Every structure is written in C-alpha cells, then in structure tokens.
Amino acid sequence: MSSSLLKRLEQVSRLTENAVLILLLLSMIVLAAGQIILRNVFDTGIIWTDELLRILVLWLGLAGAVVASRDRRHIKIDVLSRFLNDSWQRIAGVVTCVFTAFVCALVAWHAGVFVSGTFQFGDTVMGGAPAWIFQSILPIGFGLIAYRYLVYGLATLLGKELG
C-alpha cells in the first residue's frame, strides 16, 4: 500500500471520528434542551428521551475514548519512562501498547458475548427498541481502541512515527 493512500485513510477516519462526535453531541444538546422546553412550556415530555440521553452519554464517552486513543492522550501516570534512554523508551512503549491492546481486546470479546446474549434474549430499551444495538458500542469501542494500540505498538516496534 502506498503511503499517500495510508495518509488518505488516516484523514478520512479522523474526519469520520469528528463527524460522529459532533453528531452525538449535537443530538444530546438538542434532546436535552428539547426536553426542558417541552416540560416547562408545554408541560409534557417524551418518555424515552431520558433513557436515550443516558445511552448517548455512553456512546459519546466511548467515542471520545477511541479518539483519545488515536491522539494517544489517555490519562496516564508515566513517571519512569523519561529516565530511560531512547531504545529502552521504545521497548517500554511497545510493551505498554501491546498490554493495552490485549486488555481492550479481552474486554471487547466479553462485551461481544454480553451483546450476543441480549440479542438472543431479545432485551429491549426505551419501550421496544432492541437493546443490543445500543450496547454494540461496547465491543466496537473497545475493539477500536485495541486496534489503535496494536498499530501504535507495531509502529513503535518498527521505529516508524505515526501522524
């Protein structure tokens, strides 16, 4: 694969992330504000809004976590690696990335088992919508984070700088 194609892919996925974040956040703002207006002006409300808002928080949180993984901006302690020389720093980078990828893959796998369970039992949310659709962000989110850290781990191992 040529490097310009890779770059294009990076750009497209970055824009996709932005679009998803904006869509989720704007729906959240509109729904939350709409609910307040309905309650105070029309003395009514849509029953499923509160539940949908809570699910949106989960989606936005995990989408944000995926984005934080790309930019490598997850909260961390990292007090020791600055005392290492370059090659040891690289080794530490590879080990922590592979570890993170492994943990997230494990969570993603079990999230997948959990979601397929609710799919089989036909659980519903918001008075009728299939729950598994809303829960699917768990395996997707953790899967994407695992993928990100695997790529970073490999890139660090090969000594390549990524975006």
Next chain:
Amino acid sequence: MDLIVPIVLIVLALFGAPLFAVIAASALWGFYRSTDEGAWELLQIVPVEVYRIAEMPILLAIPLFTFAGYLLSESGAPRRLVRLSNALLGWLPGGLSVVALAACAFFTAFTGASGVTIIALGAILYPALQQAKYDDNFSLGLITTSGSLGLLFAPSLPLILYGIVAEVSIDQLFLAGIFPGLVMLLMLSLYSFWHNRHLRSSNRFSWREVVAAVNEAKWEIPLPIIVLGGIYSGYFAVSEAAAVTAVYVLVIDLFVLREVRLSQLPQIVRESMLLVGGILIILGVSLASTNYMIDAEIPSRLFEFVSQKIDSPLTFLLLLNIFLLVLGAILDIFSAIVLVVPLILPVAMGFDIHPVHLGIIFLANMQLGYVTPPVGLNLFIASYRFDESIMKIYASTLPFLLILLLSVLIITYWPTLSLALL
C-alpha cells in the same frame, strides 16, 4: 501470581500504560481469580459494569459542561473576564494579581481544571503581570497555581464526579464548596497583596470602566446565575442546567457574538470530548474494579485495619491528608476520585466524617496535587506554555503551594466551613 500481577500492573502504569487499561486489567484479573480454576465467564462483568455509564442520569452534565467550557475558552470570554475583574479590583496595590486569582477561579469552575485555564487565561494574564512590573517568579507561580483554583466552585467537573461516585447530592456539594473555595482565594489574595505591597497600581477605580466592562461581558455574566440560580430555585436539575449552559454558550458564541466560527467547531468538539472520553472510560472500568473490591470485602477489611491502628477522627484526618497529598502528586484528580473514594468513604464514615465534607477535603487535597512537584499537571502545562524550565516553575510555585497547604488544613479540620450552608 497473586503478588506478581499487581506489581506488574503498577510497573506498567508507571511506564506510561493508560490508566484505564491498568484498572480494567486489575478488574479482569480479580474476577478471573475469584474461583480456583479461573472464572473466564465472569470477565463479562467488566463490560457490563462499563455499560452502567448509561444508567447514571447525572453523567449527562459532564459532556455538556465540558463542551461549554471549551467553547468559552475559545471565545473572547477570557479577555472580557479579565477586563471586568480588572475594573473591579485592579486599582488596589497588587490588584492585578488578585484579578488573576478571581478570573482563574471563575473560569476553572466552568472548565474543570483540565489545564485549559492556564492556556486560555495565562496567555492574557502573564504578559499583563510582566508589563505591570510584577516579578517574574511571582507571576509564574501565581498563574500556575491559579489554574486549578476554582475546583471547589460549582459547576466544576470534579465536584460532579465525586457526587456520582460517593452517591451524595451534587446540589449539596456545590453549596459546600463555596466557603472553602473562598478561604483559598482569600489566603492567596492576602499573600499577593503582601508580596506586592510596594507596587502602586497605575489603574484608578473608574465607574465608567466598570460600566463598560460589565456591558462588554453582559452575555457571560448571566452564566453563573443560570447555573446556580436554576439549580437552587429548584427550576433545573444539575444535568438540565448543563444542557441550558451548553445551548446558551453555543448560541451566544456562534450566532450573537460570532467569536467562534462554525469551522472551529469540529476541533472544539474533538478536544472537549477527548477529555470526556478519557474520564468516562476510567469511570466505567473503575465501576468494575470497585465491584470486585466490594465483593472481596476490601473496604470493610481496610476499615477494620485502620480502626485498630487509629482511634481518633483527628488522627485519621491527618493521615488522610498525607495520603491524599501523595496520591494527588501521582494520580490525576479524575482517576483519584473514581479509584480511591469508594475505598475511603466507608472508612471516613466510620470515623463520623460527613461524606460531603470528605468530598471537599478530597478535592482540596487533589488541588494541591496539581502544583506538587515532581509531576503536578499544572507545573508541566505552565512549563510548556511559558517556555520556562520545570525547575524554575517548581521554585516559583513553592510559596503558593505552602499557602494552599495551610488552607487545606483549615478546610480539613474545620468541617463547619463546608457544612454551614447545607
């Protein structure tokens, strides 16, 4: 294995593995080890616990307030806030330093002490302080310290997060933070006046400037009134106040003042939601690790252990202070809240410490952590932002650190300060 795995996890964390992954791993490992032959199917508890994020209505406040705060910091609000405080306080000797403290505290309350304050307000205040002949060390220390000053004022994110984790009323926490926050502000102001007593301010108090500054900031002034007034009149829940704030700031900055362009929005959303994602995923996985710890009866064993060694609440508070200071120097405030509060809350309640007061103690100590060498977050941000060596930042922040330490002790041992308004 029971000893090796935790040690390996701690080492990985110290070498820079993301904290959420370390916490998730400890929860996975804990559940796996809960039967002798290894309970593979119990690992499902971890994603199920993360899904509980969708069962906490109050969490809605976190993305909405964070977004509003980031949006504000991109607009002209920081500049207007400084002008307004300057019009009100700038005529005092050393007044500009108090302007910095007040403006930063207000701004941090809305942006949640994530370093945004130093970057947004520092860029305006630091040159202004230099121009007014404040000495360099004082100015650097002041800005670095001010970056986390508003933590105890509503609607700061750490207050909300503590309320969620400790299951205490966020309305009450907002009230409880007022006096302790003011004590910190007052003590730092007194030091600033004293340190700069020889500096005569060139500003004179002018009603005309006050009116002009108020007029310029007329769109931002209603914000605290909407948030606090809305909540305490019973008109809004906390998450509703967050929604109103987000809509209000969005409309004002994008359409009324037109200071933020639509094309800037994706980057602002990305930056703010990146922070939200980082916090929520840590919250999610620590729900799982807390679940494991409660299954393993760790909090009650901890209480038994502590109550055998310590018999007076005062000794407990002293040890708590020391523990939290060390914790705050290592862990960021959000991880510290979700990880440690479930452990110490039952112990503190055993010593008859009010959970709201504990929250204020906890956050006040954590605020110190932002400026405690060697790894306080504000120290790095200031070093990076003002291009000064980290050693110089350490030295310049030290007097402020000591004053904050004193105020934290006052807040800890004088519960009435936190509980008077409840």
